Amino acid sequence: MNPPVEILPAASSAAGPFDLLMLALLLLSTLMAVALALMVIGFSIRFRAGSRAERPGPVRHRRAIEYAWTGIPLLLFCAIYAWAAYDYAQLFRPPAGAMPVFVVAKQWMWKLEHRNGRREIGELHVPLGQPVRLVMTSQDVIHSFFVPAFRLKQDVVPGRYTTLAFTATKLGRFHLFCAEYCGTEHSLMRGEIVVMRPAEFEQWLQQGADTPGIAARGFALYRRYGCSGCHEPGSSVHAPSLAHLVGRTVHLQDGRTLVADENYVRDSILLPRKDIVAGYGPDMPSFAGQISEEDLLAIIAYIREKPDER
Amino acid sequence: MHEKPATLVKVWIALLALLALSAASAWLRLGAWNSVANLGIAALKALLVALFFMRLATGGALLLRVVALTALFTLALLLALSGTDYATRELFRAPWDQPSAAQVQSAASGATGRTRSGPGDQNEP
Amino acid sequence: MSASTDTLQASDYLRASYTLRSWLTSTDHKRIALLYLVSITAFFFVGGAAATLIRLELATPQGDLVSHDTYNKLFTAHGVVMVWLFLIPSIPSVLGNFLMPLMIGARDLAFPRLNLASWYIYMAGGIVTLCALAAGGVDTGWTFYTPLSTMFTRTHVVLVLLGVFITGFSSILTGLNFIVTVHTMRAPGMGWFRLPLFVWANYATSIILVLATPVLAMTLLLVAAERFLHVGIFDPALGGDPLLFQHLFWFYSHPAVYIMVLPGMGVVSEIIPCFARKRIFGYRFMAYALLAIASIGFLVWGHHMFVSGQSAYAGMVFSLLSFLVAIPSAIKVFNWSATLYRGWITFSAPMLYALGFVGLFTVGGLTGLFLASLALDVHLTDTYFVVAHFHYIMVGGTVMAYLGAIHFWWPKISGRMYPEMWGRVAAVIIFFGFNLTFFPQYILGYEGMPRRYHTYPPEFQVLHLLSSSGAALLAVGYLLPLGYFAWSMYYGKRAEPNPWRATGLEWQTSSPPPVHNFDRTPVVTQDAYAYRPPGQGEQV
Amino acid sequence: MIPQATASQPVAPAAAGAHVARLGMWIFLATELMLFGPLFLAYLYGRTHFPDAFAAASRHTSFWLGTANTAVLLSSSLAMALAVHAREEQRPRAAARLLLLAAACGVLFLFIKGSEYAHDWREQLFPGPGFSLRGETGAGIFFWLYFAMTALHALHLAIGIAATLLFALGLRLQWPLVQPAQRLDALALYWHFVDSVWIFLYPLLYLVGRSGPPG
Numbered sequence A: 001m002n003p004p005v006e007i008l009p010a011a012s013s014a015a016g017p018f019d020l021l022m023l024a025l026l027l028l029s030t031l032m033a034v035a036l037a038l039m040v041i042g043f044s045i046r047f048r049a050g051s052r053a054e055r056p057g058p059v060r061h062r063r064a065i066e067y068a069w070t071g072i073p074l075l076l077f078c079a080i081y082a083w084a085a086y087d088y089a090q091l092f093r094p095p096a097g098a099m100p101v102f103v104v105a106k107q108w109m110w111k112l113e114h115r116n117g118r119r120e121i122g123e124l125h126v127p128l129g130q131p132v133r134l135v136m137t138s139q140d141v142i143h144s145f146f147v148p149a150f151r152l153k154q155d156v157v158p159g160r161y162t163t164l165a166f167t168a169t170k171l172g173r174f175h176l177f178c179a180e181y182c183g184t185e186h187s188l189m190r191g192e193i194v195v196m197r198p199a200e201f202e203q204w205l206q207q208g209a210d211t212p213g214i215a216a217r218g219f220a221l222y223r224r225y226g227c228s229g230c231h232e233p234g235s236s237v238h239a240p241s242l243a244h245l246v247g248r249t250v251h252l253q254d255g256r257t258l259v260a261d262e263n264y265v266r267d268s269i270l271l272p273r274k275d276i277v278a279g280y281g282p283d284m285p286s287f288a289g290q291i292s293e294e295d296l297l298a299i300i301a302y303i304r305e306k307p308d309e310r
Numbered sequence B: 001m002h003e004k005p006a007t008l009v010k011v012w013i014a015l016l017a018l019l020a021l022s023a024a025s026a027w028l029r030l031g032a033w034n035s036v037a038n039l040g041i042a043a044l045k046a047l048l049v050a051l052f053f054m055r056l057a058t059g060g061a062l063l064l065r066v067v068a069l070t071a072l073f074t075l076a077l078l079l080a081l082s083g084t085d086y087a088t089r090e091l092f093r094a095p096w097d098q099p100s101a102a103q104v105q106s107a108a109s110g111a112t113g114r115t116r117s118g119p120g121d122q123n124e125p
Numbered sequence C: 001m002s003a004s005t006d007t008l009q010a011s012d013y014l015r016a017s018y019t020l021r022s023w024l025t026s027t028d029h030k031r032i033a034l035l036y037l038v039s040i041t042a043f044f045f046v047g048g049a050a051a052t053l054i055r056l057e058l059a060t061p062q063g064d065l066v067s068h069d070t071y072n073k074l075f076t077a078h079g080v081v082m083v084w085l086f087l088i089p090s091i092p093s094v095l096g097n098f099l100m101p102l103m104i105g106a107r108d109l110a111f112p113r114l115n116l117a118s119w120y121i122y123m124a125g126g127i128v129t130l131c132a133l134a135a136g137g138v139d140t141g142w143t144f145y146t147p148l149s150t151m152f153t154r155t156h157v158v159l160v161l162l163g164v165f166i167t168g169f170s171s172i173l174t175g176l177n178f179i180v181t182v183h184t185m186r187a188p189g190m191g192w193f194r195l196p197l198f199v200w201a202n203y204a205t206s207i208i209l210v211l212a213t214p215v216l217a218m219t220l221l222l223v224a225a226e227r228f229l230h231v232g233i234f235d236p237a238l239g240g241d242p243l244l245f246q247h248l249f250w251f252y253s254h255p256a257v258y259i260m261v262l263p264g265m266g267v268v269s270e271i272i273p274c275f276a277r278k279r280i281f282g283y284r285f286m287a288y289a290l291l292a293i294a295s296i297g298f299l300v301w302g303h304h305m306f307v308s309g310q311s312a313y314a315g316m317v318f319s320l321l322s323f324l325v326a327i328p329s330a331i332k333v334f335n336w337s338a339t340l341y342r343g344w345i346t347f348s349a350p351m352l353y354a355l356g357f358v359g360l361f362t363v364g365g366l367t368g369l370f371l372a373s374l375a376l377d378v379h380l381t382d383t384y385f386v387v388a389h390f391h392y393i394m395v396g397g398t399v400m401a402y403l404g405a406i407h408f409w410w411p412k413i414s415g416r417m418y419p420e421m422w423g424r425v426a427a428v429i430i431f432f433g434f435n436l437t438f439f440p441q442y443i444l445g446y447e448g449m450p451r452r453y454h455t456y457p458p459e460f461q462v463l464h465l466l467s468s469s470g471a472a473l474l475a476v477g478y479l480l481p482l483g484y485f486a487w488s489m490y491y492g493k494r495a496e497p498n499p500w501r502a503t504g505l506e507w508q509t510s511s512p513p514p515v516h517n518f519d520r521t522p523v524v525t526q527d528a529y530a531y532r533p534p535g536q537g538e539q540v
Numbered sequence D: 001m002i003p004q005a006t007a008s009q010p011v012a013p014a015a016a017g018a019h020v021a022r023l024g025m026w027i028f029l030a031t032e033l034m035l036f037g038p039l040f041l042a043y044l045y046g047r048t049h050f051p052d053a054f055a056a057a058s059r060h061t062s063f064w065l066g067t068a069n070t071a072v073l074l075s076s077s078l079a080m081a082l083a084v085h086a087r088e089e090q091r092p093r094a095a096a097r098l099l100l101l102a103a104a105c106g107v108l109f110l111f112i113k114g115s116e117y118a119h120d121w122r123e124q125l126f127p128g129p130g131f132s133l134r135g136e137t138g139a140g141i142f143f144w145l146y147f148a149m150t151a152l153h154a155l156h157l158a159i160g161i162a163a164t165l166l167f168a169l170g171l172r173l174q175w176p177l178v179q180p181a182q183r184l185d186a187l188a189l190y191w192h193f194v195d196s197v198w199i200f201l202y203p204l205l206y207l208v209g210r211s212g213p214p215g
Ligand code: HEA
Pocket: A028, A029, A032, A036, A072, A073, A076, C143, C257, C258, C260, C261, C303, C304, C305, C322, C323, C325, C326, C327, C329, C330, C331, C333, C361, C362, C363, C364, C365, C366, C368, C369, C371, C372, C373, C377, C380, C381, C382, C386, C389, C390, C393, C394, C398
């Protein structure tokens, strides 16, 4: 049990800006609420029916006041909005070289896999001070990855990837909650985040690497499902090279262009007819229903790191 | 005060002509303009129906016109604001996702066999 | 018409006939309002019973009172019953029905039979929902998020959807009736800017009812279809999008929160001028603000989806719009406060409730701003902070206003006075019980306590205990009015036509009003709220 | 505000009946439009995410039947508008005949629609097991929306037909229920609305990708 000395630890780089904005808004609204309360209570006492307060004539109705108390909140609100939106946008800009961790949520547990293949359930070890980027999906319903000490939360949606980036700034163990209601044992879908010193983390990571590494597993799957049969140079099928695909700009047949990310690769595998690459035919078969979420993540991890063949 | 039967018949003829036009235009290869033409014609037809058959053109229908427009506008809101989500969802991850980071990484990690080196060492110079 | 106060009026609407049948087939808006009053009160206690069990369970961190599934069904039932069967119809269907025709000087609503039909539809929906709950309930939360509701839960989703679906049509018909009534049935001289703000509020509410509820109806049908036929609109495996449901649901449900609060604002705008003996400050701004809330309210639904995987750009648009919708609310709070200035204020029970509304709505609204702030919502969403936010507005705000309204118009409705002393005691108990229940939840939420949690880490227990004890106090506060209103029906002092010396046409007719509302057509010659200081000319 | 009694007339609604009925019906139509809203949004979603599948699926609908049906419905609307006109000119018999004509067009529409459904059934276009366009992700969504939208429309039309027949009969037999002119007016508004919905369903469901697959 955490001692209630500190209401809530601030353990990520997002927590500082959050608490600052929270405090600012708290002050502003307390100010407003107290001012209003004083006004209402003050008037109530001063102008109670029996009081002798002066009430000279009918209150003249001043438009100016009304415009003022429309306009001033408007300006304040715009300022808060801009501040909050700026902080929000920062959450989507992980520093370069963030360490990827793959997360698969299911009723009612968290399955996590590090890049070297070390897997954990319900617990996530991360190094202190280094950016981490979670690539998350769900096998069934919507869940939500919530770490209060980090002030971060992101829904985990079936059928696509959502990401969450953070840098831990405090050693220790922190709650991990599932925050989106997901059925019977929603409240038991909890876990812990363990923030370790980088060196210890490194050690920890090496200990339990029970598989050859997620990308290597992906490579094996890549061959097992026959992707290599079409996508490797020298294959007889006319299919695009997948080297450096993630992050590359892709031109589609219908004229659109987009930057390939995990969701795009995922859709290419499961819904190949959705976005056809310019210059290729709609020949890729759909693998929907054949590859498990974890295997998909492994294949994508492989494609992410796939070197140039040439 | 209301439309004469002759007007109504004329409107009907116009409607049928528009129908023929949209049916025919659908067979032309106009790309995205096919839809624009079809839906534009549909809007025109609906406008004719509303103005003449439903009598929004006649005087004294101001309130009714407001009701009709409000409903259309609300429907448009549903489509448009949900549309902002769908139209920008893909945009949202890609540019902020630092594709360059991905490349830095894959360049650094080299061949796929080299998995034993943890990600930590990339970040510690 | 003031002479006949103490004589029994054979023609008043309560005594026009006594049989059950005459009540169940009445097209008199006043009788229909009472039908609603009875049924809505019953549903409130059903929802309250669920809340009681929730708070009991949460008194300890372990799930020792009920099982996981039962807990999940409890908060779902609580949300569904409170939102659709209690709060949405509460003020419009009971007081709106009773008062709108009286306030505009009409004999009835534009479509009296439709009005009765609305009640039957409401009851049908309510009974279907209750049956579904009795048959085992449903565990999706009141939000029915897909794909949990479509593919995973094995509870009675479709039956509950059907109940809500049916209830929706009752809302639609009520809204339609109100709009047409306000447009076409105003008494001579009753121009738009002479309407009491309560009428404006119900008019604005009706616009939302009419435009948003059908979307919910179709959305619920789509969920049912998805469950039966698995068509794939919400299933990513078939190309669908689970978030599509959220867009559709919140397109209705955000405007619906204004359905729940606008009528309360209308009530408060009647009560405060009356007990401050002053014209409301900034009448026109108040009227425009109601319309502004109703219309901008349609633009902000995406603020429930900031971390759902919705595009961040869309999030930014919705956040900005959410701040905009707060402006008219701010105007209202300021104007209510300003109305007190230089008034002659008395503190009868309705006024206590109204002031309670202003305070608690402000706190709830201000915390709404926290949630609308993108970066803050990332942490606060789906925690008890949200639970506290909406209870502050819905319970602290609207339920307070509803109770205030019942007290205020009780003399008109029943022809009897409620016991003033008890009214004040209950108001104070409710105010303190409420804050004790829900203020700790803000702190819980900030500390990260997720909502819809059956069990929780032990460090949250202290605050949960405070909240549960507050709920007990709150329960007492809610049971009191039930008791003394029932008492006053038989033993209360007889009410004069206008016990509060209020303006407004409803006070010009006898208490309780005759079946036809007015003996003679009222002709309006003054603006609303023409209050004068005591001694400077009487009202009636 | 002391209301002054001008006359001792009983309180009567201030408004003319015609206005009340029309306003009520228009507001009802607004709710009807919003009822279709989620289907349109689902369509927008599917169409933008699976443009090719939607085009391919739409090519499986019956172009000619859909077009003919549109013409039938537009004509029914003309008959309805003329009926209202006749009723206002105090020619109830002519009005009744025109109503019958409108209803007949409606029935014809439903008949054609039914034969279309039968055709779709044979072609296995009902999404579900045995759906013939399984391979094309998104085609299922298209056809589901196709059936949902057209069925909802047909339901509305069927209600309209029933009401129209009642009115035709009532006008002939002089039932008091259908006598007030504004009631027929309201029915006509409903009918034209149902027609307008179809005007949009037609290009959305029948005309997508008619000019052939892209490329
Ligand atoms: C009657 C009900 C009601 C009302 C009126 C409101 C009003 C508002 N709500 Fe609330 N809300 C709900 C009921 C309501 N809400 C419910 C039920 C949920 C949760 C649903 C669920 O998930 O189950 C919810 C959730 C909710 C969320 C999503 C939280 C989440 O799940 O992440 C957000 C986010 O933006 C939000 C914002 C707002 C805002 C900005 C207002 C504004 O309209 C408030 C405006 C009022 C004021 C701002 C106060 C007065 C103003 C002043 C005194 C001005 C002076 C102030 C300054 C100058 C600072 N609400």
